[in-house]
Amino acid sequence: MTEPPGRRERKKAATRQKIADTALRLFLDRGYDAVGIRDVAAEADVAVTTLFSHFASKEALVFEQDDNFEQRLTQAVTNRAPHEPLIPALRREIQEMVRHCTADGTVPIYHMIDESRALREYEESMRLRHAESLATAIAADPGLSQTTTACRTIARFVIDAYSLAREADDPQAAVEEIFQMIEAAWEVT
Amino acid sequence: MTEPPGRRERKKAATRQKIADTALRLFLDRGYDAVGIRDVAAEADVAVTTLFSHFASKEALVFEQDDNFEQRLTQAVTNRAPHEPLIPALRREIQEMVRHCTADGTVPIYHMIDESRALREYEESMRLRHAESLATAIAADPGLSQTTTACRTIARFVIDAYSLAREADDPQAAVEEIFQMIEAAWEVT
DNA sequence: TTCTAAACAACAACCGTTAGTGTTACGGTC
DNA sequence: GACCGTAACACTAACGGTTGTTGTTTAGAA
Incomplete structure (x- = not known):
C-alpha cells in the first residue's frame, strides 16, 4: 500500500x-x-x-483525511467481538475519535472548522451521510432484530454524541454521559 | 398583530x-x-x-413561514401545564408538526425540499439552531435539574425525531417509536 | 415644510463551480 | 521502438448566488 x-x-x-x-x-x-x-x-x-x-x-x-470516519464506525459494528453488545463498541470508537480531534496538533484544524459557517454545515451534512451508513451496518447485524427506524435513530444519536461531545467542556465525560442515554434508548427497542 | x-x-x-x-x-x-x-x-x-x-x-x-418551528418547540416546553412531564409535551408537539408537513397541500413543498441537496442541507442547519434554542429552554426549566450536556442531547434527539419520522414509511408511528427511546434516554439522567 | 432614515434600484464585482476545448504524458500493445 | 488510448492537466469563459457601491425615492418625524 x-x-x-x-x-x-x-x-x-x-x-x-x-x-x-x-x-x-x-x-x-x-x-x-x-x-x-x-x-x-x-x-x-x-x-x-x-x-x-x-x-x-x-x-x-479540509476534510481530506476524515474519510475514514465512516469506515471506522461501520467497522466498529461489523468487526466487534462475537456477542459483544453494540453500544459499548460504538462508545469506545466515538471516545477514540473525540480524543483524537481534541489532541494537540489536531486542534487548530477543528478550531478553524468551528469558526467557519460553511465548514460547520459541510461537516454536519457529512455526519448525516455517516449516520445512514451506520444505520445500514446496524440493521445488517444478524444478531440484532431492531426495526429500521430504531436502527436509524440510534445511528443518529451516536453521531450526535460525537458532535455534542466535541463542543462540551469535558469531551470525554460528555461521551460517557451521552452514551448512558443512548444505552437506555437502545434497550427499550 | x-x-x-x-x-x-x-x-x-x-x-x-x-x-x-x-x-x-x-x-x-x-x-x-x-x-x-x-x-x-x-x-x-x-x-x-x-x-x-x-x-x-x-x-x-422556501422556509419563510417555517420560522415558527423554533417558537413552537420552546413554547411546548415553557408553556406546558404545571407538573406535566417534559417528554410527552415535546412528543405531542413533534407529532403535530409531522402531521402538518405530511398533510395534503403541504406535501409539494416538502417534496421539493427533499429533491434539492441545497435545501436539505439548509434545513438541517436550521434544525441545529432549533436544537440549541430548545436545549436552552429545557435547561431554563426550574423544575428540571439536568446537566447542560443532557439538555443539549435530548434537544438533539427531539430534532432527530422530527427529521427521521418525516422520512419514515409511517411517520406517526415512527414518532411514537422514537419517543419511547427518547423517554428512556431522558429517564436515566 | 423640511429633514432623516429606510426601502429600493441599477451596476459591477467577487467567489465557488462547471463546461468546453485542447494539450501533454504515461501505460499497455504490436 | 513506434503506436494508440486515456487520464491528468491547463486555459478560457461562463453561470448562479451574493455583496458592495452609489444614488434615488418615499414615508414618517420635527
Whole structure:
C-alpha cells in the first residue's frame, strides 16, 4: 500500500497531496473564508479545474483525511467481538475519535472548522451521510432484530454524541454521559 | 398583530410577501434549481438587492413561514401545564408538526425540499439552531435539574425525531417509536 | 415644510463551480 | 521502438448566488 506502481498514479497522488497541503497551510494562515480557490490553485501551481478534479468542493479540501470516519464506525459494528453488545463498541470508537480531534496538533484544524459557517454545515451534512451508513451496518447485524427506524435513530444519536461531545467542556465525560442515554434508548427497542 | 400602523411597514411587508409568493410559485413550477435569483427578482418586479434585503439567502425563500418551528418547540416546553412531564409535551408537539408537513397541500413543498441537496442541507442547519434554542429552554426549566450536556442531547434527539419520522414509511408511528427511546434516554439522567 | 432614515434600484464585482476545448504524458500493445 | 488510448492537466469563459457601491425615492418625524 506504500508502493503503488505506476508513475502516473504517483504523480496524481503527489498533485493531490500538494493541493491539500497548500490549502490547509493557507487556510490556517489567513483563515478559511479569506482564502479563495484561485489562491489555493495558484499557490499549488495547478489550474482551478485541476483542483476540482481532485476535490469535489472547497470544503472537501479540509476534510481530506476524515474519510475514514465512516469506515471506522461501520467497522466498529461489523468487526466487534462475537456477542459483544453494540453500544459499548460504538462508545469506545466515538471516545477514540473525540480524543483524537481534541489532541494537540489536531486542534487548530477543528478550531478553524468551528469558526467557519460553511465548514460547520459541510461537516454536519457529512455526519448525516455517516449516520445512514451506520444505520445500514446496524440493521445488517444478524444478531440484532431492531426495526429500521430504531436502527436509524440510534445511528443518529451516536453521531450526535460525537458532535455534542466535541463542543462540551469535558469531551470525554460528555461521551460517557451521552452514551448512558443512548444505552437506555437502545434497550427499550 | 393584524393591524400594524404605518404605511411604510405595510408596504415593506407586501414587498416581502410578493417576493416569497413569486419565489414559491416559480420553484414549484420549474423546480428549485432551475430558477435563479434573477428570475425571481424579475418576476416579482424588484431588484436583486431588494430581494436580498428581505431574505438572507435563496434557501430562506422556501422556509419563510417555517420560522415558527423554533417558537413552537420552546413554547411546548415553557408553556406546558404545571407538573406535566417534559417528554410527552415535546412528543405531542413533534407529532403535530409531522402531521402538518405530511398533510395534503403541504406535501409539494416538502417534496421539493427533499429533491434539492441545497435545501436539505439548509434545513438541517436550521434544525441545529432549533436544537440549541430548545436545549436552552429545557435547561431554563426550574423544575428540571439536568446537566447542560443532557439538555443539549435530548434537544438533539427531539430534532432527530422530527427529521427521521418525516422520512419514515409511517411517520406517526415512527414518532411514537422514537419517543419511547427518547423517554428512556431522558429517564436515566 | 423640511429633514432623516429606510426601502429600493441599477451596476459591477467577487467567489465557488462547471463546461468546453485542447494539450501533454504515461501505460499497455504490436 | 513506434503506436494508440486515456487520464491528468491547463486555459478560457461562463453561470448562479451574493455583496458592495452609489444614488434615488418615499414615508414618517420635527
